[in-house]
Amino acid sequence: MTTPAITRTGRGDPAGGRAAPPAVLVEGVSRTYGSGARAVHAVRDVSFSVAPGQLVALVGRSGSGKTTLLNCIGGLDRPDAGRVVVSDRVVTELSEKGLVALRRDVVAFVFQTFGLVPVLSAAENVGLPLRLRRARTAEREARVELLLALVGLSDHARQRPGELSGGQQQRVAIARALANSPRLLIADEPTGALDSETGQSIMRLLRAVVRSEGMTAIVSTHDPVMMELADRVLHLSDGRLVEGHPVGGSVTGDSVLESPADERP
Numbered sequence: 001m002t003t004p005a006i007t008r009t010g011r012g013d014p015a016g017g018r019a020a021p022p023a024v025l026v027e028g029v030s031r032t033y034g035s036g037a038r039a040v041h042a043v044r045d046v047s048f049s050v051a052p053g054q055l056v057a058l059v060g061r062s063g064s065g066k067t068t069l070l071n072c073i074g075g076l077d078r079p080d081a082g083r084v085v086v087s088d089r090v091v092t093e094l095s096e097k098g099l100v101a102l103r104r105d106v107v108a109f110v111f112q113t114f115g116l117v118p119v120l121s122a123a124e125n126v127g128l129p130l131r132l133r134r135a136r137t138a139e140r141e142a143r144v145e146l147l148l149a150l151v152g153l154s155d156h157a158r159q160r161p162g163e164l165s166g167g168q169q170q171r172v173a174i175a176r177a178l179a180n181s182p183r184l185l186i187a188d189e190p191t192g193a194l195d196s197e198t199g200q201s202i203m204r205l206l207r208a209v210v211r212s213e214g215m216t217a218i219v220s221t222h223d224p225v226m227m228e229l230a231d232r233v234l235h236l237s238d239g240r241l242v243e244g245h246p247v248g249g250s251v252t253g254d255s256v257l258e259s260p261a262d263e264r265p
C-alpha cells in the first residue's frame with residue numbers, strides 16, 4: 001500500500017559495514033505549540049535513527065519534549081517540520097486512515113497511566129487489539145493466553161484492572177501492546193507511576209520482550225536502571241537532542257553524559 005521509503009540493502013552487518021535500513025528514522029523534526037511570543041518549541045530539529053531490534057531510552061528533564069517527540073514518532077501528533085519513517089511507512093505523510101493503520105499494525109504504545117479499559121478483564125484488555133483486527137476467536141484466545149503467560153499473569157486473566165496492582169496493570173498494558181506483534185514499541189514513562197522495585201521488574205520485562213519478540217523500542221524514562229538496560233540513550237534538553245549515548249553497542253560517537261556505562265558500579 002505505502003511506498004517503501006527506504007531501499008532495502010540487504011542484511012545488517014553488526015561489524016559496521018553496510019547497515020540494515022533503520023527501524024525508525026527521524027529527520028529534522030520540530031514541534032511548536034502556540035505561536036508568537038507564547039510559542040513553546042517543544043521539539044527542535046531532532047534527527048536520529050534506530051537500528052532494528054534496539055531498545056532506546058529517551059531521557060531528559062520534565063518538559064524537555066520526550067512525550068511530544070514520542071507522539072510525533074508514533075503518529076499521535078504531527079510535527080510542524082521534518083520527517084518520520086517507521087519501518088516502511090513515512091509517518092509524516094500518512095492520512096488519518098494511514099495513521100490508524102500504523103497504530104494498529106506497526107506501532108504500539110505503553111503509557112505511564114496504563115490506559116486499560118476498567119470494565120474489561122485482563123484477558124479482554126489484551127485481546128482488544130485482536131478484536132479490532134477481527135482476528136478469529138480461537139486465534140485471539142490462544143494469543144491472549146500466550147501473552148498473559150509472557151508477562152507472568154496467567155493466573156490473573158479474569159481480574160479487572162481495578163483488581164490488579166499497578167505493576168500487574170502495566171504488565172497487562174505491555175501484553176496488550178504486543179498483541180498485534182508491533183515492529184515498534186513506544187513506552188512513555190512506563191514505570192513513572194510505580195514504586196522503584198515494581199518499576200525495575202517492568203523495565204526488565206520490557207527488555208526481555210523486546211529481545212524475544214525481535215522488535216524495536218523507544219522508552220522515555222527518568223530511571224537510571226532503564227538507561228542501563230537500554231542499548232542506547234538519547235538525551236533531550238529543551239527540545240534538542242544533545243547527544244546519542246551508546247551503552248553496550250556498536251554505535252560510534254563520543255558521549256558527553258556525566259556517568260558513562262563503564263564507570264557505573
Ligand SMILES: Nc1ncnc2c1ncn2[C@@H]1O[C@H](COP(=O)(O)OP(=O)(O)OP(=O)(O)O)[C@@H](O)[C@H]1O
Pocket residue numbers: 033034040041042060061062063064065066067068069
Ligand atoms: N498540548 C500542548 N500545548 C501547549 N504546550 C504543550 C503541549 N504539550 C506539551 N507542551 C509543552 O511542550 C514542552 C514539552 O512537553 P513534553 O510533554 O513533551 O515534555 P516531557 O519531556 O514529556 O515532560 P515530562 O517528563 O514531564 O513528561 C513543555 O514545555 C510543555 O509545557
Ligand SMILES: [Mg+2]
Pocket residue numbers: 066067068188
Ligand atoms: Mg512526558
